[in-house]
Amino acid sequence: xxxxxxGFYADALETLNALPDEPIVQQWHTVVQEQIQQRQPRx
Amino acid sequence: MKAACPEMxxxxxxxxxxxxxxxxxxxxxxxxxxRQRYEEYIDHIVECPLCRExxxxxxxxESAARAARTPEWVPALWVWLPAAAAAMLILFFGAxxxxxxxxxxxxxxxxxxxxxxxxxxxxxxxxAAAAQFxxxxxxxxxxxxxxxxxxxxxxPNPANAAIESRIPDFQWEPVPDAARYRVRLERAxxxxxxxxxxxxxxxxxxxxxxxxxxxxxxxxxEALAADELAGDGLKTVYEFRTLSSEESSSSxxxxxxxxxxLVSAL
Numbered sequence: 001x002x003x004x005x006x007g008f009y010a011d012a013l014e015t016l017n018a019l020p021d022e023p024i025v026q027q028w029h030t031v032v033q034e035q036i037q038q039r040q041p042r043x
Numbered sequence: 044m045k046a047a048c049p050e051m052x053x054x055x056x057x058x059x060x061x062x063x064x065x066x067x068x069x070x071x072x073x074x075x076x077x078r079q080r081y082e083e084y085i086d087h088i089v090e091c092p093l094c095r096e097x098x099x100x101x102x103x104x105e106s107a108a109r110a111a112r113t114p115e116w117v118p119a120l121w122v123w124l125p126a127a128a129a130a131m132l133i134l135f136f137g138a139x140x141x142x143x144x145x146x147x148x149x150x151x152x153x154x155x156x157x158x159x160x161x162x163x164x165x166x167x168x169x170x171a172a173a174a175q176f177x178x179x180x181x182x183x184x185x186x187x188x189x190x191x192x193x194x195x196x197x198x199p200n201p202a203n204a205a206i207e208s209r210i211p212d213f214q215w216e217p218v219p220d221a222a223r224y225r226v227r228l229e230r231a232x233x234x235x236x237x238x239x240x241x242x243x244x245x246x247x248x249x250x251x252x253x254x255x256x257x258x259x260x261x262x263x264x265e266a267l268a269a270d271e272l273a274g275d276g277l278k279t280v281y282e283f284r285t286l287s288s289e290e291s292s293s294s295x296x297x298x299x300x301x302x303x304x305l306v307s308a309l
Binding site: 007036 | 176283290
């Protein structure tokens with residue numbers, strides 16, 4: 001997951017969405033979604 | 044049968060029958076208009092309730108008999124042909140995936156633990172990326188809740204922790220009641236903040252400036268109402284890093300090959 005390694009989480013998610021709905025893809029989905037949620041901006 | 048319709052009976056047959064005979068009714072139901080004296084028989088059926096009822100029942104029986112006589116393979120062919128084609132496709136691709144172990148597709152193959160595309164050996168990071176795909180990191184499960192009010196960055200995508208461009212064009216959603224914006228950029232570890240050029244809901248680096256490679260930055264966008272002074276407005280901070288020279292020089296190629304690796308690995 002080069003997108004994940006580089007920090008392109010939105011692109012990683014887009015790639016995962018194009019892959020078959022399999023357990024390992026779902027695991028990656030969870031991990032990437034959490035990274036994106038953690039990137040909420042600070043006020 | 045007695046002569047309930049004597050006039051018709053005379054014209055229907057020569058045995059002075061009041062009703063159509065069973066043979067006549069059966070033949071009428073089977074042959075319809077092809078039956079001789081069809082119109083005459085139908086005229087009688089219209090006027091004679093008993094013959095009409097008998098004829099109706101015969102028609103139903105004839106219809107059921109025709110349905111039973113229809114060869115079964117005709118509808119079966121329509122139903123089974125697409126199903127058989129789908130099953131063959133599934134078998135073909137399933138067998139191909141099983142036989143190839145899921146890795147030797149799209150021109151990619153693995154030999155002695157090394158990935159090749161055609162005759163070209165792929166670089167180390169490609170193996171690492173393919174290997175990491177099989178072992179996703181554990182979820183952290185401490186994601187913060189949604190922020191209630193903020194200046195929402197649109198571009199670059201704030202979901203990404205990294206940006207490729209060294210001359211980024213920042214764009215955000217309009218904030219209600221904001222009369223102007225103030226945008227500052229600084230290194231994450233702390234340095235003199237740089238004021239960006241703001242145009243509506245967009246901001247760019249000053250002329251001639253560019254971001255350094257492989258550095259983490261902090262972007263602060265402040266939405267100011269007409270009566271607010273700088274520092275009193277709604278501030279939102281985004282952090283991101285630029286790609287290192289090595290990363291940015293190979294990222295496009297990486298994306299292409301890794302995408303293919305990942306798809307073929309599945």
